[in-house]
Each structure stands twice: as structure tokens, then as C-alpha cells.
Amino acid sequence: MPVAFVAALNDPTTLTGRTFTTNQATAGVEAVNQPEVLALELPSGNGTGQVRSIAALYADALKCGPLLGLTSGTLDELAAPAVDPSEGRRDLVLHVDTSYSLGFWKPFDSFRFGSEDGQAFGCPGAGGSFAFADPTTGVGFAYAPNRSGFRIWDDPRELALRETLFSTVLGQASQRPRL
Structure with missing residues (x-):
């Protein structure tokens, strides 16, 4: 995780700190799986589901399905x-450069x-999870680890799976970042 993000996350007076601790019910990693937190509707903050269903949802979006x-x-x-x-690509909450379209992340040099x-769109999640749709290949992809990681994107477990699918199976470009 970027140092500036971690520092800001641990300071409740910063935009980052306030964003991730909007109320005491959602404070702390241990809270995210509590029924009362799962029942809340927090835009872009607590999307929860089975990876198979999330991948199917992204695939359905590519077909303009029901x-x-x-x-x-x-x-x-x-x-x-x-x-x-x-004002530039700097995400004021995450403290990294990002690329968005209609609320979804788009590929960029540090996160391919x-x-x-570059037509794909999706969203990383807590602990190393990531889901996206790729209009070119028609792939709806979702990954969630069974043990939380510490990356905003390119968790090594998720990246290995995505790299195998796109580079090896589909014959597409590498998913690894351009440095």
C-alpha cells in the first residue's frame, strides 16, 4: 500500500481517514462481515457477493443483458x-494516480x-479482490481471496490468475504494470 495512503488512513482527520471510517459500525477490518454492516447501503464501499455472481454480472453488462x-x-x-x-489523475483518497469512467476504474500504466x-472497466476491492468486464474478449472476471491482502491493486494471487487467463489462455497482452 502506498505510504501516503496508510498514513492518511490512520489519521481520522484526513479525507482518507474520514472516507474509510464514516461511522463506528464500519470502523476496522473486522467489522466488514458483520450482518449490520452488510445490510448498509454504502455506495462504493461495501459491495459484497459471491465471485461467481459478480463475474456473471460483469459478463451480463457486456451483453446489455437483463x-x-x-x-x-x-x-x-x-x-x-x-x-x-x-486537476489530474491523483486520487485524493487513495493517494495514487488512477483512471475512472462512470465510477469504474479503467486500465492505466500502473494497473493494466x-x-x-483499454476498453475494460472494473473495480478493485478490499484485501486484494478485483472484478472487471472486458468488452474485447467478452470476459467478466472476479476474484476474492480467502485471506485479506494489503494491496490496492495487483494482489499477487489475483494477478497470477488474471495473467494466466489473459496472456496464456486468451493470447492477450500481459496484465503486468508498465514501469
Whole structure:
């Protein structure tokens, strides 16, 4: 994890600290699986599900299927290259450069996922989990570890699986970051 993120996370007066501890019910890693926390609706903060179902949801989005009801226009927007904010790519909560489109992460040099054309969109999660859709290959992908990790993205366990799928099975570009 980036040092600036960890430092800010441990200071409840920072934007990062306030973002991750919005109330006492959600404070601490041990709280995330408590029924009262799982019942809360916290946008972009507690998406929970079985990886098979999450992957199916992303795959359905690629077909503009009935689960999400996305239109082809929305899918086109999600697949389009991200437009950088006027103040730059620095995420003020995570303290790293990122790339977003319609609330989803898009591939960038430090975090490559999906096909080389950059149409993929998805979202990393706590502990090393990650899910995304790749319009080029039609893949809906989801991974969640059974033991929490400490990376914002490219958890080695998840990256090995994604690298095998895209480079070996699908013959696509490497998923490893460009340095």
C-alpha cells in the first residue's frame, strides 16, 4: 500500500481517514462481515457477493443483458477511454494516480487489466479482490481471496490468475504494470 495512503488512513482527520471510517459500525477490518454492516447501503464501499455472481454480472453488462439493464450507449461509454479530470489523475483518497469512467476504474500504466485496447472497466476491492468486464474478449472476471491482502491493486494471487487467463489462455497482452 502506498505510504501516503496508510498514513492518511490512520489519521481520522484526513479525507482518507474520514472516507474509510464514516461511522463506528464500519470502523476496522473486522467489522466488514458483520450482518449490520452488510445490510448498509454504502455506495462504493461495501459491495459484497459471491465471485461467481459478480463475474456473471460483469459478463451480463457486456451483453446489455437483463441483470443490470445497461443500454448499448452506456456500454459504449464504459468502454471508451477515460477522460482525465482537469486537476489530474491523483486520487485524493487513495493517494495514487488512477483512471475512472462512470465510477469504474479503467486500465492505466500502473494497473493494466483486460485487453490491450483499454476498453475494460472494473473495480478493485478490499484485501486484494478485483472484478472487471472486458468488452474485447467478452470476459467478466472476479476474484476474492480467502485471506485479506494489503494491496490496492495487483494482489499477487489475483494477478497470477488474471495473467494466466489473459496472456496464456486468451493470447492477450500481459496484465503486468508498465514501469
